[in-house]
Amino acid sequence: MIALVVLEEFGGTKKHFKTGDLIFKEGNQPLYYHQIISGEVKMNNFNDEGKEFIQGIFYKDQCFGEPPLFTDQVYPANAVAVTDCEIITITKDKFLELLKNNPDISLKVIKNLSQRLYYKSVMAAEISSQDPEHRVLRLIDYSIEQFHFKKENAGFLINFTRQQIADLTGLRVETVIRAIKSLEKKGDLKIINRKVYR
Amino acid sequence: MIALVVLEEFGGTKKHFKTGDLIFKEGNQPLYYHQIISGEVKMNNFNDEGKEFIQGIFYKDQCFGEPPLFTDQVYPANAVAVTDCEIITITKDKFLELLKNNPDISLKVIKNLSQRLYYKSVMAAEISSQDPEHRVLRLIDYSIEQFHFKKENAGFLINFTRQQIADLTGLRVETVIRAIKSLEKKGDLKIINRKVYR
DNA sequence: TTTGTTTTATGATTTTAGTCATAAAACCGA
DNA sequence: TCGGTTTTATGACTAAAATCATAAAACAAA
Numbered sequence: 366m367i368a369l370v371v372l373e374e375f376g377g378t379k380k381h382f383k384t385g386d387l388i389f390k391e392g393n394q395p396l397y398y399h400q401i402i403s404g405e406v407k408m409n410n411f412n413d414e415g416k417e418f419i420q421g422i423f424y425k426d427q428c429f430g431e432p433p434l435f436t437d438q439v440y441p442a443n444a445v446a447v448t449d450c451e452i453i454t455i456t457k458d459k460f461l462e463l464l465k466n467n468p469d470i471s472l473k474v475i476k477n478l479s480q481r482l483y484y485k486s487v488m489a490a491e492i493s494s495q496d497p498e499h500r501v502l503r504l505i506d507y508s509i510e511q512f513h514f515k516k517e518n519a520g521f522l523i524n525f526t527r528q529q530i531a532d533l534t535g536l537r538v539e540t541v542i543r544a545i546k547s548l549e550k551k552g553d554l555k556i557i558n559r560k561v562y563r
Numbered sequence: 564m565i566a567l568v569v570l571e572e573f574g575g576t577k578k579h580f581k582t583g584d585l586i587f588k589e590g591n592q593p594l595y596y597h598q599i600i601s602g603e604v605k606m607n608n609f610n611d612e613g614k615e616f617i618q619g620i621f622y623k624d625q626c627f628g629e630p631p632l633f634t635d636q637v638y639p640a641n642a643v644a645v646t647d648c649e650i651i652t653i654t655k656d657k658f659l660e661l662l663k664n665n666p667d668i669s670l671k672v673i674k675n676l677s678q679r680l681y682y683k684s685v686m687a688a689e690i691s692s693q694d695p696e697h698r699v700l701r702l703i704d705y706s707i708e709q710f711h712f713k714k715e716n717a718g719f720l721i722n723f724t725r726q727q728i729a730d731l732t733g734l735r736v737e738t739v740i741r742a743i744k745s746l747e748k749k750g751d752l753k754i755i756n757r758k759v760y761r
Numbered sequence: 762t763t764t765g766t767t768t769t770a771t772g773a774t775t776t777t778a779g780t781c782a783t784a785a786a787a788c789c790g791a
Numbered sequence: 792t793c794g795g796t797t798t799t800a801t802g803a804c805t806a807a808a809a810t811c812a813t814a815a816a817a818c819a820a821a
Contacts, residue, residue, distance in 0.1 A: 418691050432684075441685050479633040538798090538799085735810080740768095757816085769817090770815080771815105776807100782803085791795105
């Protein structure tokens with residue numbers, strides 16, 4: 366998102382997180398802008414029964430958790446390191462100052478928020494009113510577009526576990542496994558030694 | 564969102580829509596920024612079986628449908644006039660120009676997008692993994708916060724039909740009716756001649 | 762004020778994803 | 792390479808919301 370040199374100019378601080386570490390917690394006050402230097406981060410919620418819902422997965426050069434910086438709300442979800450991560454942060458004040466002085470970065474932020482809102486809109490409609498196979502397939506197609514899934518001979522390799530797909534679509538892992546099997550039978554995707562290709 | 568005088572400066576055009584009129588259609592190229600002068604607009608999708616999902620409802624002074632202007636994507640949903648409406652539009656080019664020259668308006672757009680992303684995040688987690696009563700109650704609480712529902716003696720008047728609540732939460736109207744009844748019994752809300760108060 | 766439409770309401774039945782139990786294959790760390 | 796954990800897999804059963812049918816109340820409009 367924002368060039369590292371610029372973030373360093375504005376007092377950027379680098380932090381390391383291990384797999385599974387909590388980066389910030391639902392309900393807390395947001396104090397920093399976060400951007401990934403390396404590694405993978407997910408944002409999630411848990412419902413009353415402890416079932417996880419993944420809001421999104423973020424990769425190198427992406428930022429996350431900035432909307433509540435602008436609305437003075439608390440974090441609506443947790444951020445968790447999916448792999449070992451290096452994250453650069455700048456304070457809220459510095460971030461707002463940075464935006465004020467850089468209209469081109471403001472526009473980048475607007476584009477990024479718009480993209481994420483677009484994803485949420487599409488998935489909201491899917492989750493609320495489509496059958497499991499439809500939901501899984503749309504998530505896969507969206508993710509190919511959005512994230513940089515590798516194109517191989519068999520097609521795009523969907524780099525998610527069945528459990529992750531379940532947590533992103535609000536389904537159960539058994540339901541996802543069955544949906545993927547059924548989609549394979551219909552020829553909508555391929556399963557090659559347990560990995561999903563589209 | 565944006566002052567009318569400013570929009571007029573940038574070539575704003577006023578248009579009238581009757582209840583039920585389609586303002587723009589899912590899948591079409593976005594060409595304009597839209598802002599409501601008067602009336603009420605919903606954005607919606609229909610799934611394969613024709614079931615409606617309401618993405619959001621928008622009121623006076625609010626804008627809608629701008630994310631795809633920034634990402635060069637097509638509209639992810641329809642916009643429909645819920646009541647007779649007056650809408651002011653400016654072209655995409657003029658809108659981008661306006662933002663470039665007005666950092667304060669850029670910030671307003673960022674805040675607005677952030678707020679909507681926040682709503683989507685909260686509702687996504689709700690819809691995907693909570694029981695119907697929880698979903699209905701959260702939608703009601705969020706809507707009180709977000710829209711200007713009137714506070715009366717009995718509490719906030721929830722100015723939605725059961726069907727609208729169903730379409731916003733991805734439930735069926737019968738399920739919503741039963742959930743609301745049950746929530747009333749538990750004392751979480753009041754029903755006074757069919758109207759819901761919280 | 763009659764008529765047609767929308768909204769709220771309720772009971773019976775069906776469908777479908779969730780739940781539970783179990784297990785094999787793959788992966789990972791010591 | 793051994794043992795524990797994670798991931799994928801499958802069958803049987805259950806629970807919960809959707810569906811279907813029906814109707815009364817409220818509202819709108821002619």
